[in-house]
Amino acid sequence: MARWVLHVDLDQFIAAVEVLRHPELRGRPVVVGGDGDPTKRGVVSTGSYEARAYGVHSGLPLRTAARRCPDAVFLPVDSDLYEDVSERVMATLREFGLVVEVLGWDEAFLAVDGDPEALARRIRDRVRAATGLECTVGIGENKLQAKLATGFGKPAGIFRLTGETWFEVLGDRPADALWGIGAKTAKRLRGLGIGTVGELAAADPDVLAAELGPTTGPWLVLLAQGRDHSPVSDAPHVPRSRGRETTYQHDLDDWQDVRREVARLARRVAHDVADDGRDIGRVIVKVRYAPFITRTHGRTLEAPATAADRIEEAALAALDRFTERRPVRLLGVRAEFAR
């Protein structure tokens, strides 16, 4: 087991990629999201640091972003481009001959020995030379520490967080500073008198097990203590499911349209999974009614299959389990691989 874990995280990745191909935008507030039209339904994928200064962050509705930062340049999401650039970044990381675990487009863990700061600097320089992109490197004794460290190194910095400095750095921070605790869990914890990372680290795992579940409760305590034994792994990822969903610019009122759209999404999913030849065991349909009420129903296939007809059939059968006929703003179809 390597002594150190590095977490490499590209700075404002999507916005940075767009600035690379539109150099005239450097230094301006750039917001990437949806189809680039901030009057439509959609959210911000990434804002440049200049945009973030106006309170424009990932997940913010585009319309709100346009109000907060009217001078921003709005651009559509170009997934294919980001995928290509991401591949180049990951290839650059693999050149170091270490175990590299990729996490999404713009993050990776590396298992390393030796002087981690020296290696972090070399990585940062290599990524910049190869792609023109800046990254931040977090250093820890495990993935959790490394991941949290990165937040303190941004932008373009290097930060080390260990068992020794964990509580000094994080002890007084709110629990949702941790990787895996969001707003909802933080609120439930506050209801139990647990506000900070330090308080969570000292909590009774049995009490949290009773409150939050047998796995989640004790895991949260370990999380707050900065403990994590999960290995850095470069094993290829085997997907569990594949789905497609669409938010409509105008709600669908006619159930005939809903049926047609579900069939279309199902065939798209079938096309997506056709190449890898793995059987589908179950199909789940998601309906988000206006204003924002989401329901799901699924259908297990009689026998696992790959044929588009079977997947469409299962999706329509799942759709039949929805009884409410109210306006629909989003439809989704997800196929789960058998086994």
Next chain:
DNA sequence: TCTGGGGTCCTAGGACCC
């Protein structure tokens, strides 16, 4: 005209079985 799209994992309740 607030609130994307692609995922993963966990929980809880009911069915079912011995």
Next chain:
DNA sequence: TCTGGGGTCCTAGGACCC
């Protein structure tokens, strides 16, 4: 006198992350 108890599977929903 109440009417076990445990295990597993299935399903819908919740929460989180990038």
